Every structure is written in C-alpha cells, then in structure tokens.
Amino acid sequence: MPIKKWRHELPLHLMLLPALVILIVFSYWPMIGIVIAFQKFIPAKGFFGSNWVGFQNFLYVYNLPDTFQIVYNTIFIAVMKIAAGLLVPITIALLLNEMMKERIKRTVQTLIYLPHFLSWVILGGILIDVLSLKGIINQFVSLLGIEPIYFLGSNHWFPYVLVATDTWKDFGFGTIVYLAALTGINQSLYEAAVIDGANRWKQTLHITLPGIMPVVILMTTLSLGNVLNAGFDQVFNLYSPQVYESGDIIDTFVYRIGLIDAQYSVATAVGLFKSVVSLLLISGSYLLAYRFAGYRIF
Amino acid sequence: MKSVKATLSLLAIGSTLAVSACSSSSPSSSPSGTSKPDAAASAAPAGPLSKYPSPVEVTTVRSVDASIKFKGSDTIDNNEWTRAYLDELGIKLKYNWIATSGEDATQKMNVMIASGELPDIIPVSAIQLKQLVEAGLVEDLSDVYAKYASPLAKKFMEGDNTAQLDSAKFNGKLMAIPNTNSSIDGASILWVRADWLKKLNLPEPKTMDDVYKIAEAFTKMDPDGNGKNDTFGLGINKGIGGGGIMGLGGYFNGFHAYMGSWVKDASGNLAYGSILPEMKPALLKLQEMYKAGLLDKEFGVKDGNKTGEDAVAGKIGLYYGAMWNPINPLQKGKDLDPKMEWGAYPIVSVDGSPAKPQVGNPVFAYYAVKKGSKHPEAVMKMVNLFIEKGWGEKQDFDNFFSSKEGIELFKHAPFNAWSPQKNLDVHLAVVNSLKTGDVSKLNGEQKATYDKIKQFEAGDNKTWNQARVFGEPSSFTVINQYQKNKLPLMSEFFGAPTKTMGEKKATLDKMELETFTKIIMGEPIAAFDKFVEDWKKLGGNDMTKEVNEWAKSIK
Numbered sequence: 001m002p003i004k005k006w007r008h009e010l011p012l013h014l015m016l017l018p019a020l021v022i023l024i025v026f027s028y029w030p031m032i033g034i035v036i037a038f039q040k041f042i043p044a045k046g047f048f049g050s051n052w053v054g055f056q057n058f059l060y061v062y063n064l065p066d067t068f069q070i071v072y073n074t075i076f077i078a079v080m081k082i083a084a085g086l087l088v089p090i091t092i093a094l095l096l097n098e099m100m101k102e103r104i105k106r107t108v109q110t111l112i113y114l115p116h117f118l119s120w121v122i123l124g125g126i127l128i129d130v131l132s133l134k135g136i137i138n139q140f141v142s143l144l145g146i147e148p149i150y151f152l153g154s155n156h157w158f159p160y161v162l163v164a165t166d167t168w169k170d171f172g173f174g175t176i177v178y179l180a181a182l183t184g185i186n187q188s189l190y191e192a193a194v195i196d197g198a199n200r201w202k203q204t205l206h207i208t209l210p211g212i213m214p215v216v217i218l219m220t221t222l223s224l225g226n227v228l229n230a231g232f233d234q235v236f237n238l239y240s241p242q243v244y245e246s247g248d249i250i251d252t253f254v255y256r257i258g259l260i261d262a263q264y265s266v267a268t269a270v271g272l273f274k275s276v277v278s279l280l281l282i283s284g285s286y287l288l289a290y291r292f293a294g295y296r297i298f
Numbered sequence: 299m300k301s302v303k304a305t306l307s308l309l310a311i312g313s314t315l316a317v318s319a320c321s322s323s324s325p326s327s328s329p330s331g332t333s334k335p336d337a338a339a340s341a342a343p344a345g346p347l348s349k350y351p352s353p354v355e356v357t358t359v360r361s362v363d364a365s366i367k368f369k370g371s372d373t374i375d376n377n378e379w380t381r382a383y384l385d386e387l388g389i390k391l392k393y394n395w396i397a398t399s400g401e402d403a404t405q406k407m408n409v410m411i412a413s414g415e416l417p418d419i420i421p422v423s424a425i426q427l428k429q430l431v432e433a434g435l436v437e438d439l440s441d442v443y444a445k446y447a448s449p450l451a452k453k454f455m456e457g458d459n460t461a462q463l464d465s466a467k468f469n470g471k472l473m474a475i476p477n478t479n480s481s482i483d484g485a486s487i488l489w490v491r492a493d494w495l496k497k498l499n500l501p502e503p504k505t506m507d508d509v510y511k512i513a514e515a516f517t518k519m520d521p522d523g524n525g526k527n528d529t530f531g532l533g534i535n536k537g538i539g540g541g542g543i544m545g546l547g548g549y550f551n552g553f554h555a556y557m558g559s560w561v562k563d564a565s566g567n568l569a570y571g572s573i574l575p576e577m578k579p580a581l582l583k584l585q586e587m588y589k590a591g592l593l594d595k596e597f598g599v600k601d602g603n604k605t606g607e608d609a610v611a612g613k614i615g616l617y618y619g620a621m622w623n624p625i626n627p628l629q630k631g632k633d634l635d636p637k638m639e640w641g642a643y644p645i646v647s648v649d650g651s652p653a654k655p656q657v658g659n660p661v662f663a664y665y666a667v668k669k670g671s672k673h674p675e676a677v678m679k680m681v682n683l684f685i686e687k688g689w690g691e692k693q694d695f696d697n698f699f700s701s702k703e704g705i706e707l708f709k710h711a712p713f714n715a716w717s718p719q720k721n722l723d724v725h726l727a728v729v730n731s732l733k734t735g736d737v738s739k740l741n742g743e744q745k746a747t748y749d750k751i752k753q754f755e756a757g758d759n760k761t762w763n764q765a766r767v768f769g770e771p772s773s774f775t776v777i778n779q780y781q782k783n784k785l786p787l788m789s790e791f792f793g794a795p796t797k798t799m800g801e802k803k804a805t806l807d808k809m810e811l812e813t814f815t816k817i818i819m820g821e822p823i824a825a826f827d828k829f830v831e832d833w834k835k836l837g838g839n840d841m842t843k844e845v846n847e848w849a850k851s852i853k
Contacts, residue, residue: 045433046412064805065836128604132596152599240536241811242598242819248808256804263800 037269057269066248074249077159077230082223084167089174090216094204096175097182109179113172124237127165128152152238155246162247166234177219178212185211217289225282228274250274346448346682350388356676357392357417359410360712361403367705378698379711382687387679391712411435418671421712422474424465427664428794431468436666437674440472446678450690454478454715458784462661462718465792467852474664475681478715482722482786483621485655486541486548487776489628491615492641494521502641506552506648509616510583513592516615531592533617534584535605538814539572541620543602543609543627546584548618548645551787552653553580557814559656560791560845568790568845570838571656572810573830579648581826584818598815603627610634618645621721621773624766632762640766642776654785659792665713680713689717695741702742722781725774732770793852796844802837809833 032047037057039050061067092112099105115123130136131151138148151161189207198206232251239247250270258267290296368377374396383389394417397403410416411429422430430436447455455463455478462481466474488503490512495501498515501508513531515521521529533544539557540547550557556571563569571577587593594600594608606627608614612635624640631638647653665681667674686692688699688708699708708714717723727744728751731737740748750764767773780786795803813821813829 042429042432049433060801065832066805066808125604128599132599150596153596238599240599241538241808241815244808244812256808263804266801 034268034272036265037272039265041265041268053265057265058273060266061270061273066253069245070248070250070253073159073246074228074230074251077162077235077247077249078227080159080163081166081230082220082226084163085170085174085223086216086220088167088171090178090212092171092175093178093182093212094208096179097208098200109172109176111172112175115169116173118169120233120237123165123169124234127238131161153240153242155243158239158243158247162231162234162238165238166231174219178215181212181215182208221282221285221289224285225278227281228278344445346446346451347387347679347686349386350673353384353388353390354673354676355390355392356419356671356673357394358419358421358712359394359396359406359417360421361397361400362709363400364398365706366709368710369701369703369705369707372710374710377710378707382683382698383680387676387683389673389676389680391680393712416668418668418673419677419713420666420668422664422666424661424664424794427466427474427666428468430666431473435669436473437669437671438471438473439475439667439674439678442667442675442678443472443475446675446682448682448685448690451678451682451685451715454685454717457718459718459788461659461788461792464852465659465661466664467793469851470853474666475677475713476661476715477663477665477713478718479660479662480716480718480720480722481657481660481788482718482777482781484541484657484660485621485777485780485786486545486551486618486645487621487623487773488548488643488645489609489617489619489623490641490643491516491521492639493637494615495641497521497523503616503643503646505646509549509552509646510587510592512616513587514590517590517592521615522612528613530594530608530614531616532587533605533609533614533619534593534597535600535602536598536815537601538811538818541618543619543623544605544614544617545602546618547656548653549584550577550580551655552646553577553583553648554651554653555580556656556787556789558810559658559787559789561787562790568842568849570833570842573833573838578823578826581814581817582823585820585823588818589820593818598819612638621767621777624763624773628766629760629763632759636759642766642771642773644776644779652783652785654787655780656789657786658789661792663714677713680711681715684711684714685717693741695743700742700746704746719781721768722774722777725768725772725778728768729770791845791848793848796841796848798837798840798844802841806833806837806841809836 035047036050038052038054039047040053040056041047041050096105096108099108132138133148133150137151142148149157151157185208189211190203193203193207228250230249230251232249232255235247235249235252236255239252254267254270257263257270362374366374368374372378375393380391383391395406397406407422407426411426411433414435416435420430420436427436455476459481462476462478463472466472466476488509490503494516495512498519498521500512500515503509503512509532516529517531518527520527532549534546535542535544538546539550547557550571553576555574555576557577559571560568561571561574563574584593588595594605594614597605600608605614605617609617610627610631612631621642628638628640645653645655665677667677683692687694696702697707698711699706701707724744724747727740728748731740731744731748732751737745737748747764747768750761751769754761754765754769765772809829809832813825817823817825
C-alpha cells in the first residue's frame with residue numbers, strides 16, 4: 001500500500017484506537033481466565049495455586065448422562081429459532097411494505113416492536129397464564145373442538161412454544177431492519193418492471209428479494225453465531241422439571257453447575273466449548289456468505 | 299452472543315482474581331501466618347465479657363443493606379454497638395471496607411479471599427468458609443470457644459442440638475463462630491381455610507386421612523360457593539419438597555419420608571431421605587390425588603410465588619407452608635376478601651407415630667478469624683456481648699436491638715448470634731401479655747408485635763398477619779407444640795458441600811425432581827426404583843460415604 005494513502009487514512013485508523021483498547025481490556029485480557037477450565041479451580045488459591053487437571057473437566061461433562069440430550073435440545077431449539085427469526089420478519093416486512101396507508105404501517109410497526117422491550121421474567125409470568133389449560137389460547141383451541149393442550153408441560157410442545165414466543169417477542173425488531181433495507185431499493189427498478197409488465201408478485205421476486213438479500217445474509221451470518229445460544233432468559237423462566245427432557249439447554253445447565261454448585265471450572269469448560277463451536281460456525285457461515293453471495297463484512 | 303459475553307464476564311472476574319493474587323504475597327509463604335496465639339491469648343483478659351486493659355484494634359469487613367438507619371448523628375463506624383465494644387470490651391472495631399449490595403459484597407469478598415489480604419475477622423458463607431479452611435487461611439477457634447464463650451452463648455450454639463456449632467467444624471476443629479438462628483422457624487405448617495372447613499362442616503385435620511378428605515371436599519364441593527368447579531384440593535409447587543409456599547416437605551414428613559434431607563437409618567448411618575422406601579407410598583398417594591383431580595394439573599410450571607397467587611385468589615384452601623405465610627402471601631388474600639380465614643395446624647401423620655417436621659441448618663453466616671490474628675478471641679467476646687444485650691443479664695433490647703422509634707439497631711452489630719427460640723419467645727411473651735394485659739415485661743420488638751395484634755383485634759384487617767404469625771392461634775402455637783414434643787428433625791448433614799456434592803448434586807437433584815414430578819403425573823412407580831439405582835450409581839454412593847465420614851469427623 002502506498003505510504004501516501006496510508007498517511008491519508010491515519011486519522012481514521014486512530015479513531016479505531018479507543019474501541020481497540022476497550023476490546024483488549026474487556027474482551028481479550030479476561031480470556032486469560034479460560035485457564036480455569038483446565039484446572040481444579042479453588043478461588044482462595046487463585047490461578048497459580050489451583051491444580052492443573054488437563055481435560056478432566058471436559059471429560060467429566062462428556063460423561064454426564066444428560067450431555068447429549070442437552071446439546072441436542074440446544075441445537076434443535078436454536079436452529080428453529082433462527083429459521084423462524086428470518087422468515088417471519090421478512091414476510092411481515094414485505095407485507096407492510098405493500099401497505100399503502102403510511103399511518104397504519106407506522107402503528108403496526110410500533111406495536112409489533114413493543115414486546116422486544118419486555119423482559120423474560122415478566123413475559124414468563126404472563127405466558128404461564130396465557131398458555132395454561134384454562135388460558136386464552138386453550139379457550140380458543142377448545143372452541144375448535146380440540147382438547148386443551150398443556151403447552152408448557154408437554155415435552156412435545158415445549159420447544160415449539162419456545163420458538164413461537166421468542167419469534168413473537170423479537171420479530172418486530174427484525175421487521176424494522178428489513179423495512180429499512182427495502183427503502184434502499186432503487187424505485188426506478190420498479191418503474192422499469194411495471195413497463196415490462198411485471199405484476200406485484202414478479203416485482204417482489206425479481207426486485208425486492210434480491211434487493212434485500214445482502215441484509216438477509218448479514219442477519220443470517222450474525223445469527224449463526226447464536227446456534228448454541230438457545231436463550232437462557234427465556235428457557236429459565238418457562239421451563240420446569242416436566243420439560244427438562246426437551247427444554248434443558250447448555251446455558252441452563254451451566255447455570256446450575258456454575259452458579260448453584262459453584263463448580264467454576266466445569267462451567268468454564270462448557271462455556272469454552274460453546275464459544276469454540278460458535279466461532280467455527282460463524283467463521284464457516286462468513287466464508288459461505290462470501291463464496292456464494294460475495295458478501296463481506298470488511 | 300449473550301452467553302459468550304456471560305462467559306467472558308465470568309472469566310473477567312476470574313482474571314481479576316488472578317491479578318490480585320499475584321500482586322500480593324502468597325499467604326502460605328508468609329511465616330507470620332503461624333504466630334503465637336498463646337502469647338496473644340495470655341495477654342487477653344480471661345472472662346467472656348471482660349475488658350482489654352488497653353483498647354485493641356480489630357479489623358473486619360461487612361455488607362449493609364440499604365434499609366439500615368441510625369439514631370441521631372450515628373454512623374456505621376460510630377454507633378451504640380461500636381461504642382459498647384469499646385467501652386465494655388476494650389475493642390476498637392475498624393472496617394476495611396463496607397459493601398452496600400450483596401453482589402458487591404460477594405465480589406469484594408472473593409477478591410479478598412483470593413488475594414489473601416484478609417481482615418482479622420472474616421464474615422463468610424458456608425462455601426467460602428470451606429474455601430478458607432482448605433486454603434489454610436484461618437485460625438482454629440476450638441480453644442477460643444472453650445475458653446471465652448459465655449454460658450448463654452454456649453446454650454445458643456449447643457443447647458438441645460449441636461448442629462449449628464458443628465456446621466463450623468472441620469475434622470473436629472472449630473474454624474468459625476456461627477451466627478446461630480432459629481431452626482424451628484423452618485418447620486412445616488399445615489395451612490387450612492378455616493372458613494371453608496366451617497362451611498362444608500368438615501373436621502380439623504388430625505390425620506392424613508383427614509387431609510385427603512378435606513382435599514377432596516375442597517375440590518368437589520365448591521367451597522367458595524361460586525357454582526364453578528375451580529378449586530384445588532392440595533396446593534403444590536414445582537419444587538415439590540421443601541417448605542416455603544406449598545412445598546410438600548411437611549406432607550412427606552407425614553409419611554416419615556424426608557425429601558432432600560439426610561437422616562439416620564436403622565444402623566445409625568446417614569442416608570439420603572429422597573431415596574428411602576418411605577418416599578414410595580407418599581408419591582403413590584400424590585399420584586392418586588393427581589388422577590382424581592385434587593392437585594393442580596399445572597403444578598409443574600408454578601413456583602411458590604405463582605401458587606401463592608392461587609391461595610390469594612381463593613383457589614386453594616389446603617397446603618403445607620411456612621410460618622411466615624400470613625405475611626406473604628396470605629395477607630393479600632385477606633385484603634381482597636376479609637372473610638378469608640386461615641388456620642395453622644401441625645402436620646399430620648399417616649400412622650400412629652407423630653410426624654416430625656424436617657428442618658435445615660439455619661446458619662447463614664460464619665465468623666472466621668485470620669490465621670495469625672493477634673486477638674482471635676475478640677470475635678467471641680463481641681458475639682457474647684450481642685447475646686448478653688439481647689437475652690442475658692445485660693438485656694437492653696430497646697437500646698441495642700430495636701428502638702422505640704422502630705430503628706433496627708441490631709443491624710449495626712456486625713457479629714450476631716440469635717436465640718434458637720427468638721420468634722417463639724416473642725409468641726410466648728405476647729400471648730402471655732394478651733392474657734394478663736401486663737405489657738411491662740415486653741421488649742421493643744415484642745411490644746410492637748403486641749400493639750399490632752391489639753390493632754387487629756380492634757378490627758384492623760391490615761395487621762391480621764401479625765396475629766396469625768405470633769398471636770393465638772397462630773404459626774407459633776403450632777411451632778410451640780412441635781418444640782414441646784421435641785418433634786423437629788434437623789438434617790443430619792449440615793456441613794459445607796462435600797467433594798462429590800459439588801460435582802454431581804446438580805445432576806442428581808435434576809433427576810430427582812424430574813422423576814418425582816413424572817410419578818405424580820402418572821408414571822408407574824417402578825420409575826422410583828430406577829431413580830434410586832441411578833442415584834446411587836451416579837455419585838450418590840460417594841456422597842453418602844463422604845457424608846458419613848463428615849459425621850465421624852465432627853465427633
């Protein structure tokens with residue numbers, strides 16, 4: 001790179017410095033703590049006093065009877081959440097985009113965004129009532145002549161309830177992102193398409209969707225890093241012993257081991273394992289996004 | 299990314315520990331750690347409450363909650379307790395730091411423990427105490443206790459049951475002074491809607507059969523008279539065992555089964571209550587009640603707070619709970635429906651022998667002393683003084699515990715030990731005064747309670763809870779009965795978690811709760827046998843072995 005250009009861009013690079021410092025201090029420096037995953041960590045003895053145990057903590061987790069079930073639950077729930085979290089907001093954004101009345105559009109947009117601000121602690125309490133055997137959903141279901149369903153107590157339904165409620169809570173946010181992307185599409189393309197005789201559907205298929213594709217890919221790439229994150233807050237507030245089988249995820253597991261039993265080493269080992277897999281997934285998806293859609297973050 | 303962040307922040311805490319660990323000299327390498335406690339002890343005055351000839355300075359740390367209030371211009375560093383320490387004992391107390399939130403305190407404490415820069419007296423939890431002992435950072439207080447504990451302090455800590463003191467022992471050595479509390483306060487109580495009993499013409503619960511009958515009647519006979527089939531027989535929360543609100547601890551005790559508690563088996567060894575055969579009939583009966591619709595079909599998702607709402611809303615009229623239940627949640631129900639009336643009954647038994655309510659170790663704090671501290675007996679003296687001011691010859695409740703203006707003065711004292719009977723004593727004194735009308739013997743707290751009960755009797759619904767906790771009849775009428783008959787059964791294990799418990803208990807607890815929930819909801823009882831087998835195989839046998847070793851070690 002020519003020195004002249006580098007000098008020209010120096011102030012821009014300097015502007016990155018504070019962010020870099022923060023990143024190092026708060027994200028990289030603390031990573032040293034990962035060593036406790038390989039120790040039998042005793043807080044009173046610190047890093048240097050605790051004994052090294054190699055991969056024993058990882059082996060211990062691997063040998064726990066529930067580990068396979070927990071990993072399966074986590075991936076199953078997360079993948080469904082990611083899929084629903086892509087399809088629903090895109091569909092709603094397209095529908096809203098077609099809406100002529102600006103005021104209605106705004107209102108809908110605001111209303112669906114609202115649940116995003118409620119915490120799962122509050123929603124947990126509300127959902128237990130709404131989804132109960134005598135709750136509003138089951139009252140509606142029984143109008144259709146179907147037996148009431150115990151949504152939060154059935155291992156069959158529980159994962160889907162998690163996905164549905166999570167999507168409901170957050171699709172407003174995604175919708176706004178996609179609506180913003182939609183405004184970036186060049187209007188003259190539509191005009192040209194109309195002259196060529198394309199109907200609404202064809203316009204959507206050939207102009208709108210390709211137009212927002214980069215944002216869709218960006219959002220997918222970002223959410224793939226979350227595959228092992230099935231959402232602690234939500235599961236913790238909704239699950240119960242009855243649905244441990246289908247609802248216990250890595251994070252709730254780490255919570256019980258790390259915070260309740262104070263087994264810091266094991267909890268860190270699980271956390272580290274999770275982070276490594278997440279890193280692989282996000283790198284992989286970034287690579288795929290570049291290969292197939294020419295999309296790059298930098 | 300959220301949990302990645304969570305992991306990182308966990309690591310962040312970890313690395314702070316490391317940094318502070320390397321910045322200080324390693325505690326084990328300092329030879330001053332094993333200085334001569336004998337020389338220090340001989341310089342100290344011998345009596346439990348005698349004064350040091352010249353004031354000695356003792357450091358400690360503490361956390362205070364936001365509700366703390368002071369008289370006049372007093373502060374945390376200068377108040378009636380710090381003055382009493384100096385005037386009466388010759389101890390000058392200094393705080394190295396004061397934390398104002400629990401989280402803050404835990405963090406500071408962990409950093410402090412990791413760095414080894416400890417104050418003379420270290421207030422810790424059971425787990426922290428174990429860490430300190432394992433790291434060899436604290437003084438053996440066996441001699442201090444033997445020499446300096448006042449007779450009343452010894453009575454508090456040993457009394458009828460040595461469990462509270464024993465919980466601070468490691469290999470027979472006393473490593474900290476426990477902040478004793480009342481274990482009987484945790485005994486289970488059977489709460490019944492007295493107005494429903496009267497309406498349906500039912501007898502008071504005396505046996506387990508009565509409980510079933512009442513549960514059935516409360517489910518099917520429309521006790522609230524609204525014409526709808528919307529009440530449940532027996533309240534139960536998703537935790538199943540334990541106390542609190544609608545925990546079934548007391549129900550299991552009726553079957554002589556002790557969920558989650560350690561009990562002596564026939565051969566005198568300790569065994570885990572949840573896996574003993576007595577659990578089986580209890581679970582089977584619950585299953586039967588569930589099938590018959592006497593339990594909430596959705597109990598599995600409702601915690602204590604949520605089931606409490608059902609009681610407040612008048613959907614449940616029978617449940618096992620704690621002595622404080624009139625304060626939370628029942629007062630809310632009384633506010634909504636003044637006709638609602640709850641009666642407290644002793645837990646009932648399924649056979650001829652009386653039901654023994656299980657209770658846990660009520661010690662929430664331990665006061666350990668740094669190794670090499672010059673005055674290891676100072677903490678014992680301050681605890682002695684606390685006990686004397688509260689219950690001994692120097693009794694001065696109004697000036698040291700709860701002022702007439704309602705300031706909670708006891709919060710100013712960093713080192714507490716409470717009478718194992720404190721709340722029961724309030725009940726006995728108040729009831730006596732209610733009968734005789736003589737209030738001269740009541741201390742500040744008792745008088746305040748007395749006034750509130752009088753207020754209720756004069757027609758104020760708002761203080762109903764005080765009458766039902768401390769008055770007559772009330773929670774403590776029941777607890778008094780337990781105490782008189784020596785019924786409360788303390789868990790036989792009350793030390794810090796053992797090695798295998800630390801590793802396996804989360805998994806085993808999960809399995810236990812999952813199995814029990816499923817059995818209640820209809821799974822064949824064979825699941826119980828499988829659970830027992832798995833429990834033993836997956837670490838339970840190791841735990842049992844460790845617990846028995848521990849039991850021998852404190853002897």
